[in-house]
Amino acid sequence: MKYFDELKRSMEWLAEDPRTVFIGQAVEVPGTAMSNTVKDIPLARRVELPVAEELQMGMTVGLALQGHVPISIYPRWNFLLLAVNQLVSHLDKLDIMSNGGYRPKAIIRTGIGSERPLHPQHQHIGDFTEAFRLMCSTIEVIRLDEPEQVFPAYEKALLREDGRSTLLVEWGDFYSEK
Amino acid sequence: MHSPFSLIAFEEDIAAEFNAGKIRAPVHLYFGNEEPIIEVFKQIRPQDWVLCSWRSHYQCLLKGVPPQELKTEIMEGRSISLCFPKQRVFSSAIVGGVVPIAAGVALGIKRTGEDARVYCFMGEMTAETGIAHESVKYCRNHGLPVTWVIEDNGKSVCTDTKSAWGLESHWWEKELPSPDIIAYRYKSKYPHAGAGQRVQF
Numbered sequence: 001m002k003y004f005d006e007l008k009r010s011m012e013w014l015a016e017d018p019r020t021v022f023i024g025q026a027v028e029v030p031g032t033a034m035s036n037t038v039k040d041i042p043l044a045r046r047v048e049l050p051v052a053e054e055l056q057m058g059m060t061v062g063l064a065l066q067g068h069v070p071i072s073i074y075p076r077w078n079f080l081l082l083a084v085n086q087l088v089s090h091l092d093k094l095d096i097m098s099n100g101g102y103r104p105k106a107i108i109r110t111g112i113g114s115e116r117p118l119h120p121q122h123q124h125i126g127d128f129t130e131a132f133r134l135m136c137s138t139i140e141v142i143r144l145d146e147p148e149q150v151f152p153a154y155e156k157a158l159l160r161e162d163g164r165s166t167l168l169v170e171w172g173d174f175y176s177e178k
Numbered sequence: 179m180h181s182p183f184s185l186i187a188f189e190e191d192i193a194a195e196f197n198a199g200k201i202r203a204p205v206h207l208y209f210g211n212e213e214p215i216i217e218v219f220k221q222i223r224p225q226d227w228v229l230c231s232w233r234s235h236y237q238c239l240l241k242g243v244p245p246q247e248l249k250t251e252i253m254e255g256r257s258i259s260l261c262f263p264k265q266r267v268f269s270s271a272i273v274g275g276v277v278p279i280a281a282g283v284a285l286g287i288k289r290t291g292e293d294a295r296v297y298c299f300m301g302e303m304t305a306e307t308g309i310a311h312e313s314v315k316y317c318r319n320h321g322l323p324v325t326w327v328i329e330d331n332g333k334s335v336c337t338d339t340k341s342a343w344g345l346e347s348h349w350w351e352k353e354l355p356s357p358d359i360i361a362y363r364y365k366s367k368y369p370h371a372g373a374g375q376r377v378q379f
Contacts, residue, residue, distance in 0.1 A: 021289065047285070055278045055312045062282020065268065068289070070282075089272045090279065098261035099251075102268070 003178040006150035007037045007170065013151070014071060014107070014158055015041040021063060023047045024056060024073030032075040033175050034109065053079055057086035057108075061094070064104030064165070069158060074110045077126040077169070084135075087167075092136045095163045103163030107154070108139075114172030129169050136167070143169040147178055180239050182212035188245060189235060192252055193373035203255030204371045206233035211329060211364035215240065218297070218327055218360055225294045227283050229276040230269040232258045237299060241265045273334075274300070274309040281313045284322035295323040303334035305350065306343055318358060328361040335370045 001009065014020050015038075026035045028048035038046060049056050053074065060072040074080040080087070087108070094102045113124040133141045142153045157166035171178075189207045196205050208215075219240040222228065230237045235257070238248050243262050251260055258271040270276045280298035287294050304310055305328045317324045328350060333339055340346070350359050368374060 050312075050316070052312050052316070054309055055281065055316060058275075058278020058309070058313070059282030059285060062279040062284070063286045064282075065279070066283045066286025066290070068286050085272065086275070086278065090270060090275060097256075097259045097270075098263065098268075099256065101261050101263040 001147060003144075003147045003150065003171075003174040004037070004176070006147045007175075008040075010151050010154035011037045011071070012041060014069075014154060015045050017069065017158060019067065019069040020071055020158070021045055021047060021068050022071045022073065023049055023059065023063070024075075025049055025051055026075070027073055033114070033172060034073055034075050034111065034170075038073075053082035054086055057083035057091065060106050060108070061086060061090045061104070064091075064106045065094075065102060067104075069105055069107065071107045071109060074108065076113045076124055076172075077110050077128045078113070078123055080108075080110045081126075081128070087132075087139070088135050091165055092139045095138055100163075104165075105158075105160065105163070106165040107157045108165065108167040109170065110167065111170040111172050114175070116173055116177075127169070132167060138164050139167050140164055141167045141169065144171070147174075180216065182216065185212050185216075185236050185239060188239060188249075189368075192235065192249070192257075193368070195253065196373045197375040197377060199377050201253055201255065201257070203257060204232075205252065205257045205373065206231075206371050207366070207368040207373060208233060208236045209366045209368050210331075211236070211362065211366075214362040214364070215329075222297055223295075225266070225292070227266045227268070227280075227294065227296045229280050229283070229296060229298045230260070230267070231273075231276065231300060231304065232269065232271040234260050234267070234269040234299070237269075238262060238265070238267055241267050243267065274304050274307045276300070277304065277307075277310050277313045280324050280326075281317050281322065284317055284324045285320070287323055288321070295325060297325050297327055299327045299329060301334065302328055302330040302332070302348060303337070303339045305348065306339065306345075314358075324358060326359050328359065330361060330363045331366055332363070333370075
């Protein structure tokens with residue numbers, strides 16, 4: 001299967017778990033390439049949020065504390081930068097700061113902005129994968145370079161029982177090229 | 179059940195331990211808010227969540243954490259971000275950290291239909307931040323079960339909150355009484371952190 005098809009298949013498989021909820025901008029409505037990967041998931045499982053990146057990541061943490069498995073969607077790394085406070089100081093530290101008491105699980109989706117056929121310029125194409133691997137103590141950061149990586153990575157993110165959340169990085173250009 | 183006397187006595191015990199150099203981490207002690215915080219907890223039920231900042235000893239005690247269990251955590255250096263899943267207490271040492279988390283917990287409660295509510299405590303400087311405005315707005319407009327408890331001691335560490343923002347009044351002061359905000363002022367005898375004596379480790 002192609003890269004996009006693997007992503008869409010993965011999202012629909014995640015949606016089969018009643019704990020999951022998809023949150024972010026353009027999850028209930030069109031708007032980004034990622035929107036198309038969740039468009040066939042029932043609307044009741046998707047929560048359209050305002051543009052408020054830190055609020056979204058805090059809500060991701062809160063939903064996870066309450067027993068949900070949020071799939072929190074940030075279409076580009078550069079947008080996720082606005083949520084780093086909640087990602088690094090809370091989602092990544094919950095297990096540590098609670099001495100193992102809280103072990104919630106969240107799935108964060110982000111992307112490296114596509115450069116073809118339109119180049120969005122340099123505030124939209126960041127790839128901060130290595131930087132976030134260095135900043136995070138417990139969150140596993142997985143960059144999805146090939147189509148065959150996609151489903152196993154999302155499967156691991158949902159099924160893992162090690163108290164870690166997962167940050168998955170997609171390539172915008174591969175939606176149409178691989 | 180805790181009384182103002184028992185709460186004050188707990189903090190004085192922790193202050194003594196800190197000043198004796200037995201706690202090798204920051205502590206942030208309460209004083210002066212005993213009566214209003216006890217009043218708030220009269221409406222908080224076991225299934226409700228309590229989210230706090232770095233200053234949370236009173237909330238932990240009033241939510242039912244056994245004093246000795248709480249003291250053990252404090253002595254081990256975790257006063258700044260006390261977490262007790264059994265009592266549904268979550269604290270963070272980041273300004274505004276718990277505020278959007280409260281929104282997420284409340285959204286989770288609403289989606290599952292659980293009979294529970296979130297009580298999110300914050301200081302008046304936190305309540306003036308952008309993330310607090312976003313979180314309160316979102317929860318109000320979506321009918322999420324959150325009560326915001328604003329504890330106003332007039333300052334953030336040593337910074338005067340109103341002066342720093344150029345405020346004559348806080349935004350919530352014009353809204354009280356409010357269905358989702360409880361606010362009170364208090365004056366502490368303790369500094370922002372520590373217990374008033376320099377401790378050389």
